[in-house]
Amino acid sequence: MNLAYSVEYEAFRAEVRDFLERYRGDWPRGYAGGRPNAEMLRWQRLLLEYGYAARTIPQEYGGYGAEPDALKSRIIAEEFTRAGAPGGLAGQGISMLVPTLLEVGSEEQKRRYIPPTLRGEMIWCQGYSEPGAGSDLANLQTRGVEQGGDFVINGQKIWTSTAQLADMMFCLVRTESERARHQGISYILIPMSTPGIEVRPLKTMTGASEFNEVFFTDVRVPVENVVGGRGAGWSVANATLKHERGMLGDPNAAETRLKAIIDLMQEETVDGARLMDNPVFRDQLMRLQGRVLAMKFHGLRLLTAAANGEETGLARLIVKLEGCELNHQLAAFAIDVLGELGVLYGDSPHLRAKGAWQRMYMFDLGLIIGGGTAQIQKNIIAERGLGLPREPKVAVG
Amino acid sequence: MEFALSADQRMLQESVDRTLARACPLQRIRKLPADKSVAKDVWAALAELGIAGILIPEAHGGSGLTLLDAALVSEMLGRHVAPAPFAATAVVAPLALLHAGSPAQQTEWLPKLASGKTLAGIAISERIAGARDGAGVTASNGKLDGKALFVIAAGAPLCVVADRDGGLHLVHTASPGVTHIPLETIDVTRPPGELQFDNVEAEPLNSGDARAAFAKIRDAGWTMLAADTLGASQRMIEKAVEYAKERQQFGRVIGSFQAVKHLCAEMAAELEPCRALVWYAAHAFDAIPAEAALTAAHAKAHTSEIGRFVARTATEVHGGIGFTDLLGLHYWFKRIGLNRQLLGGPDRVRHLAAQMQGFAA
Numbered sequence: 001m002n003l004a005y006s007v008e009y010e011a012f013r014a015e016v017r018d019f020l021e022r023y024r025g026d027w028p029r030g031y032a033g034g035r036p037n038a039e040m041l042r043w044q045r046l047l048l049e050y051g052y053a054a055r056t057i058p059q060e061y062g063g064y065g066a067e068p069d070a071l072k073s074r075i076i077a078e079e080f081t082r083a084g085a086p087g088g089l090a091g092q093g094i095s096m097l098v099p100t101l102l103e104v105g106s107e108e109q110k111r112r113y114i115p116p117t118l119r120g121e122m123i124w125c126q127g128y129s130e131p132g133a134g135s136d137l138a139n140l141q142t143r144g145v146e147q148g149g150d151f152v153i154n155g156q157k158i159w160t161s162t163a164q165l166a167d168m169m170f171c172l173v174r175t176e177s178e179r180a181r182h183q184g185i186s187y188i189l190i191p192m193s194t195p196g197i198e199v200r201p202l203k204t205m206t207g208a209s210e211f212n213e214v215f216f217t218d219v220r221v222p223v224e225n226v227v228g229g230r231g232a233g234w235s236v237a238n239a240t241l242k243h244e245r246g247m248l249g250d251p252n253a254a255e256t257r258l259k260a261i262i263d264l265m266q267e268e269t270v271d272g273a274r275l276m277d278n279p280v281f282r283d284q285l286m287r288l289q290g291r292v293l294a295m296k297f298h299g300l301r302l303l304t305a306a307a308n309g310e311e312t313g314l315a316r317l318i319v320k321l322e323g324c325e326l327n328h329q330l331a332a333f334a335i336d337v338l339g340e341l342g343v344l345y346g347d348s349p350h351l352r353a354k355g356a357w358q359r360m361y362m363f364d365l366g367l368i369i370g371g372g373t374a375q376i377q378k379n380i381i382a383e384r385g386l387g388l389p390r391e392p393k394v395a396v397g
Numbered sequence: 398m399e400f401a402l403s404a405d406q407r408m409l410q411e412s413v414d415r416t417l418a419r420a421c422p423l424q425r426i427r428k429l430p431a432d433k434s435v436a437k438d439v440w441a442a443l444a445e446l447g448i449a450g451i452l453i454p455e456a457h458g459g460s461g462l463t464l465l466d467a468a469l470v471s472e473m474l475g476r477h478v479a480p481a482p483f484a485a486t487a488v489v490a491p492l493a494l495l496h497a498g499s500p501a502q503q504t505e506w507l508p509k510l511a512s513g514k515t516l517a518g519i520a521i522s523e524r525i526a527g528a529r530d531g532a533g534v535t536a537s538n539g540k541l542d543g544k545a546l547f548v549i550a551a552g553a554p555l556c557v558v559a560d561r562d563g564g565l566h567l568v569h570t571a572s573p574g575v576t577h578i579p580l581e582t583i584d585v586t587r588p589p590g591e592l593q594f595d596n597v598e599a600e601p602l603n604s605g606d607a608r609a610a611f612a613k614i615r616d617a618g619w620t621m622l623a624a625d626t627l628g629a630s631q632r633m634i635e636k637a638v639e640y641a642k643e644r645q646q647f648g649r650v651i652g653s654f655q656a657v658k659h660l661c662a663e664m665a666a667e668l669e670p671c672r673a674l675v676w677y678a679a680h681a682f683d684a685i686p687a688e689a690a691l692t693a694a695h696a697k698a699h700t701s702e703i704g705r706f707v708a709r710t711a712t713e714v715h716g717g718i719g720f721t722d723l724l725g726l727h728y729w730f731k732r733i734g735l736n737r738q739l740l741g742g743p744d745r746v747r748h749l750a751a752q753m754q755g756f757a758a
């Protein structure tokens with residue numbers, strides 16, 4: 001047990017700090033999500049050049065080509081957070097597609113798609129879920145039929161985040177209709193500009209349109225756009241889901257929220273008394289602080305295991321469930337301490353934190369559902385983590 | 398940066414685990430109610446491993462290990478619901494001597510504690526949990542009066558006593574004026590007691606900063622109880638999962654019913670982060686003083702909450718047999734229940750955590 005970083009790592013930390021200071025003027029202050037604008041694209045290129053984005057991706061694909069080092073990645077994240085500097089682009093292309101292509105993509109696919117994705121010039125969306133295939137993803141019905149070197153795709157995807165601004169979709173399509181359900185699926189890369197694709201935004205409870213419906217009518221995509229081989233889409237998709245779950249359970253988000261709530265409770269008053277002086281609120285704050293600390297230290301444990309190349313099994317499997325739930329509870333608590341002010345939204349007078357707590361409270365519910373619902377996470381923890389038997393299959397038909 | 402147990406620490410934990418599996422199987426625990434004193438056989442087996450002197454410096458005959466090592470032992474004691482005065486005799490009392498005792502007191506007492514031959518209790522509850530039923534000890538002219546409740550290892554010949562004004566004292570419980578009244582609780586594995594003092598001669602433990610010394614022993618006590626609950630809860634989850642894989646109803650093992658499966662997943666998901674919290678609190682005690690008190694408080698409070706959830710849920714997974722004495726699951730349930738209230742229940746400890754940060758007066 002030793003929480004200090006060695007000299008080599010402290011030197012690395014100093015480099016990161018130095019970089020952030022030197023390029024302070026280049027921080028993309030005007031970028032608020034969505035398609036990266038010019039200043040964000042410039043920032044992303046700078047981060048790629050210095051290895052603060054796509055650090056371990058080989059140079060021939062536009063990455064920095066460093067050896068994987070969990071501690072260095074952690075130091076980069078810590079220093080960016082500490083300085084309040086915007087990190088590199090994330091999103092489904094960088095976080096999910098790129099690791100998948102590196103694992104199972106062809107050489108041609110890696111060279112063609114990874115570099116522009118890393119630069120933020122090629123935006124991706126994930127076309128998995130369908131109206132009849134959510135948790136039961138293998139039930140998907142969008143079909144591709146081969147015709148003269150192309151797949152002709154018909155069907156519908158739903159809940160597709162960022163489809164309205166994406167250039168490309170990585171999509172699961174049933175191409176081998178004669179095979180059993182898990183073996184009949186292919187993982188296909190589809191340009192969103194292909195004729196026959198229609199994107200309809202779905203307004204969500206936050207008031208924004210975070211996701212979409214996507215309709216395919218005779219959409220033609222070359223057969224070589226399949227990743228990992230025809231009919232291998234299920235295992236390719238599972239590789240991607242693994243990356244997604246890693247992305248959704250960030251334990252440090254909770255600490256940032258807790259700090260904001262502490263400030264809030266020290267500044268806001270009701271009947272002239274600070275919220276912090278209300279013993280009920282204070283007790284709830286302390287409960288949440290205990291949870292936040294536990295998850296933070298749990299993160300340290302996982303970090304050490306990753307740095308040592310050890311399997312973490314159960315410890316890793318709980319992060320999505322516990323992390324998303326904790327973030328959601330923090331937002332809920334912030335709303336409660338704000339009382340009636342907690343319901344203000346939009347541009348209302350008396351609004352606090354630009355309505356962020358309500359937005360987070362709603363958005364986080366989406367994260368609890370998306371990427372494998374809480375119930376599906378519990379199935380995974382019980383079956384893979386504790387070795388309990390799988391649900392017996394109900395005979396169909 | 399390494400937040401993990403060392404190979405030595407894992408070995409220590411395994412050897413305590415093996416020793417306790419041998420020295421206190423459930424049949425041994427079942428004999429406890431008849432025999433109200435400390436289980437000498439179990440303590441002797443632990444002392445043979447050097448556990449009694451785990452925190453005592455080598456110069457005084459101990460092995461000079463860290464609080465994290467002690468927490469790993471405590472976790473195993475909870476796992477085996479072991480009847481041993483470890484937290485008091487091997488952790489809190491030696492730390493009181495190390496942080497508030499004079500060199501002469503240390504030289505006299507530490508080797509005796511390290512050998513495991515002398516046991517020591519701790520009467521510090523009122524200063525942390527608050528005083529009830531008129532409890533509280535006053536010191537004047539080196540004499541103690543009053544009473545202390547929930548004294549851990551109260552039957553021991555030696556006791557570290559905290560008075561109302563922040564002072565610490567070492568008392569020989571055989572001294573004139575001391576009355577020991579055992580307190581029967583739900584947990585038979587570590588019966589606490591009441592000590593009454595009537596003009597009792599005591600040795601002051603007053604070298605160094607009394608407040609800092611008290612904070613040290615409080616944090617160590619909290620961390621030991623949290624680790625004990627961690628070990629007991631972990632064992633309850635294992636028992637529930639094992640049972641869910643065997644027990645059949647409606648023609649299937651109950652672990653294939655999602656309602657049962659999800660209870661197991663929830664227990665595991667809630668307990669797993671407690672492990673890191675306990676490790677961190679113990680490590681902070683050893684190496685990061687600025688974070689020690691707060692993380693010890695949260696380890697105690699949070700692990701108590703999760704422990705209660707695991708204790709009731711694991712029992713529920715067992716159905717009727719979980720409720721019986723036949724299976725003995727209740728020993729773990731009650732162990733977790735006692736740990737929760739000792740040295741302050743979670744609400745009290747969270748209030749103290751808020752005070753430490755200046756959030757409460």
Ligand SMILES: Cc1cc2nc3c(=O)[nH]c(=O)nc-3n(C[C@H](O)[C@H](O)[C@H](O)COP(=O)(O)OP(=O)(O)OC[C@H]3O[C@@H](n4cnc5c(N)ncnc54)[C@H](O)[C@@H]3O)c2cc1C
Nearest residue numbers: 126127128129134135159160161366369370371372373375
């Ligand atoms: C904010 C957000 C963004 C998303 N982005 C994308 C995206 O970009 N691309 C994409 O493809 N998808 C996306 N999704 C879809 C997401 O993956 C699905 O919503 C999710 O997998 C659940 O599927 P479903 O909505 O069909 O719900 P269902 O599967 O119908 O679930 C309904 C309820 O039944 C429960 N349930 C279902 N099966 C079981 C079971 N076996 N055991 C126990 N309970 C069960 C669920 O837990 C849930 O409570 C997004 C979703 C959200 C909320």
